[in-house]
Amino acid sequence: MSAILITFYFLAAITLATAFLTIYSRNPIHSAIYLVLCFFSIAGHYLLFNAQFLAIVHIIVYSGAIMVLFLFTIMLMNLNKEDEVHKPRITRLGAIVVFIVISVVLVTIFINSKTIMGDYDTSGEDFQSIRKLGTVLLNEYTVPFEFASILLLVAMIGVVLLSKKEKNEKK
Amino acid sequence: MNNILNEIGIENYIFLSVLLFCIGVFGVLYRRNAIIVFMSIEIMLNAVNLLFVAFSTYHQDAEGQVFVFFSMAVAAAEVAVGLAILVSVFRNIGSIDIANLKNLKG
Numbered sequence: 001m002s003a004i005l006i007t008f009y010f011l012a013a014i015t016l017a018t019a020f021l022t023i024y025s026r027n028p029i030h031s032a033i034y035l036v037l038c039f040f041s042i043a044g045h046y047l048l049f050n051a052q053f054l055a056i057v058h059i060i061v062y063s064g065a066i067m068v069l070f071l072f073t074i075m076l077m078n079l080n081k082e083d084e085v086h087k088p089r090i091t092r093l094g095a096i097v098v099f100i101v102i103s104v105v106l107v108t109i110f111i112n113s114k115t116i117m118g119d120y121d122t123s124g125e126d127f128q129s130i131r132k133l134g135t136v137l138l139n140e141y142t143v144p145f146e147f148a149s150i151l152l153l154v155a156m157i158g159v160v161l162l163s164k165k166e167k168n169e170k171k
Numbered sequence: 172m173n174n175i176l177n178e179i180g181i182e183n184y185i186f187l188s189v190l191l192f193c194i195g196v197f198g199v200l201y202r203r204n205a206i207i208v209f210m211s212i213e214i215m216l217n218a219v220n221l222l223f224v225a226f227s228t229y230h231q232d233a234e235g236q237v238f239v240f241f242s243m244a245v246a247a248a249e250v251a252v253g254l255a256i257l258v259s260v261f262r263n264i265g266s267i268d269i270a271n272l273k274n275l276k277g
Contacts, residue, residue, distance in 0.1 A: 002178055004175065004178040004179060005178055005179060008179050008183065012183070012187045015187065015191060016187070016190055016191065016194065019191055019194045019195070019214050020194055022198070022207070022210055022211075022214065023194065023197060023198035023201060023202060023207060023210075023211060028204060028206055028207065031206075031207055031210060032210070035210050035213070035214075038214065038217075039217070042217050042220075042221055045221055045224075046221075046224060048175060048179075049175055049224055049225070049228050050175065051224055051227075051228075051236060054224060054236055054239060054240075057240070057243065058220075058243070061243050061246075061247055062213075062217070062243075065247060066213065066246075066247060066250050069250060069251065069254055070206065070209075070210070070250075070254070073206065073254045073257060073258060074206060076258060077257075077258070077261050077267065079204075079206070079267070091200075092201060094200070095197060095200035095201040096197075096201075098196070098197070098200055099193055099194075099196065099197035099200070099201075102193050102196060103189065103190060103193040106189045106192075106193065107186060107189055107190075110182070110185050110186065110189065111182075125231060127227075127231050127232060127233045128227070128228075128233055128236060132233050133233055133236060133237065136233045136234060136237050137237050137240065140234075141237055141241075144241055148240075148241055148244040148245075151244065151245065151248055152244060152247070152248055154248075155247075155248035155249075155251050155252055156251070158252055158255070159251045159252055159255040162252070162255040162256060162258075162259055163255050163258060163259070
């Protein structure tokens with residue numbers, strides 16, 4: 001086994017384990033910490049693909065912004081205690097059955113569909129440097145790029161309105 | 172430039188993404204805490220993003236990674252709006268247990 005394969009299995013094990021622990025742990029703060037670890041290991045996968053810009057953006061957006069948002073919300077609601085009542089037994093059993101069925105079915109499908117797995121393309125052409133990504137983004141995807149900025153602006157205004165509304169009603 | 176997929180194989184990435192997505196589905200179904208449900212949705216989005224990047228490398232094409240940027244922007248907006256809604260639900264009801272959100276039930 002090559003070193004890259006070992007790195008991949010190590011990162012994949014961290015990703016799956018922390019994703020599972022995110023759901024399994026009772027304390028929401030612990031869930032958030034495990035989610036950060038999961039996002040960092042996914043950024044490691046991106047680095048393995050040599051997609052540096054995507055890895056850095058992933059760390060900034062997910063591990064930085066989104067996790068700060070999650071942690072602030074958890075602390076705002078004072079949820080860092082483990083008093084969650086579990087769902088009824090039948091619902092939990094159903095969730096576990098659905099999980100097992102979906103994973104078995106999907107993995108079996110992908111094991112049995114090896115039709116597209118030919119040789120890998122190694123043209124040696126640069127396709128994922130920041131220069132190339134910026135060219136593609138601003139030449140072919142200019143309109144979606146501008147719409148993304150509108151979406152973020154609308155989301156920001158909406159969040160401010162949603163959060164301020166209660167205060168105005170109380171007056 | 173050596174293709175990383177020669178060493179690892181795209182199948183491994185497909186299986187990893189599928190398992191990550193299934194864990195996300197499991198989290199949505201299993202937990203009652205709305206914040207954990209949001210985290211599970213984030214895990215599902217990340218599984219799909221990982222598969223996008225894997226196939227972008229497979230085809231040696233930058234467009235998969237450009238799509239991941241847009242998906243990240245949408246995910247950031249979604250989380251911000253969702254958490255604001257959760258905060259106002261918490262102010263009104265006093266808990267974020269999704270079993271308590273049954274005002275629309277007839």
